Amino acid sequence: MSATQETVSAGGARTGRYFIYAALIILALVYLLPLYVMLSTSLKSLDEIRGGDMLAPPRDPSIAAWVRAWGEACIGVSCVGIKGYFWNSIKMVVPAVLISTLLGALNGYVLTKWRFPGHKLVFGMMLFACFIPFQAVLIPMARVLGTFGLSNSTTGLVLVHVIYGLGFTTLFFRNYYEAFPDELVKAAMIDGAGFFRIFWRILLPSSGPIIVVTIIYQFTNIWNDFLFGVSFSSGTSSPMTVALNNLVASSTGVKEYNVDMAAAVFAALPTLFVYVVAGRYFVRGLMAGAVKG
């Protein structure tokens, strides 16, 4: 921060400041525009959409499209709205996030405080698993889920998301516990505390921030997933993102743009909510996921 403070006072002109603010405000408006258009379209009637201007605020705001999207819109052949798919996503996200976070914490604990020969290789292999294009595991996964009768089930999707989230959760906790003082762990060992006792009493109580980061990261990723959802589920077992795409892509009947947008808002709400409430942790998760090692 000090760096640029000096730069500015050196460059110093007033007009420069105005230019900076003007540029930032215009950019911010551009970034907000799609969200604004999405929200205002969802509050308009179809007539107003067809006759009016996309950027104009709704003349007579109504949540009719939201009600339709939630409970009446047709996805495929069933016209019961997106609510079922919304709950599918919830039922998929909650267990997947909790299980992968817990396993990641334990893995990170072992990989930092109970090192064994080859721990680097194990971590490296888990880390690389974060990056593989999922296309490279799609066909075998479909076969395995089919064999065990887990295709088109929430259980199957939970399993898939836990497996392919493990690399990230392990990475987060490993990097966090790496900085945790070994002395505390050693002292507890000398006092006779065992593996789980040390984890439970010493590491976990100070893991608050990284637990929040991991949960938010996993929640956002799994909620927003489309590829696994579209590959391993169909019909009424689909998660929200797949249902939204089916709704928007369907070409039968009158195109109800307001209902499409309302459904998109529903799909965006949970992650946006998390972002608004815990944005700081959201960014930390992204950074931790981006700057590896």
Next chain:
Amino acid sequence: MTTIEPVPVVVPQRQGRSFADGLRNALPKIVLAPSFAVILLFVYGFILWTVYLSFTTSRILPVYKWGGFDAYYRLWSQPNWYVAMQNLAIFGVLYIGICIALGLAIAILMDQRIRAEGVLRPIFLYPMALSFVVTGTAWKWFLNPGLGLENTMHNLGWTSFKFDWLVNPKMAIYTVVIAGVWQASGFVMAMFLAGLRGIDGEIIKAAQIDGASSVSIYRRIIIPLLRPVFLSAFIVLAHMAIKSYDLVIALTGGGPGNATELPSTFMYSYTFTRNQMNVGSASAVMMLMGITAIIVPYLYSELRERKQ
């Protein structure tokens, strides 16, 4: 006699203790083992499985009859695959380039002791919280040739304004770039901003005392110091570009025609709808090789740097 007697008493004790010791020593590995086994099987095992499938004659279902390099030969003789590769090149270069340029520009503007930084930063970053499907849906509507941006410009009086990229096969891939940049550039901005905040102010002060202008300070000192951030941003964006699937599906569905086909959509359609599973597998292997070529050297250098 006296030496023999205690033996039967001692032995089971020692066995018991060593078993408990052994268990205690093995416990961390036992805890880690399921996760590692799952990764070995479901990541590395499945990759090998996919590689094997790409050397078979699989069509609608996996068969394990050896087909040699036939699938790769067929893959590289598909015009569709060339369209996908060309689109990935266009999308990848523009997406990475614009995200980095825009992200850096906004980060530099934000770093000028802006008063409302706390308000602005979340605005640039919120698209990253959205699903690609939501982004695609929103932009599909926003760029709708009849009712979207074009119509708005007409209403504003610019009646000759024409924006039909979404349905124009020559331009459709650029709409994917626009939506992709909108989604990810804020995140790149946050990475650069973190980098800028980490720069030692003393270096800048010294340059100012030497009479350097602020433009040359940025060009000669600050931007070169941000090199690691450029690298991280490149890796993250390249990785997202190769994997991106949802955005194209939601925005253009791969069309019009096959105009926005990417390797990821190619893989999906050949595997699951066109019944050429071996060709689909071969394309997945190509994608994996592309990502591996980018990621492995990066991870290697990152992990090695940590050691020092």
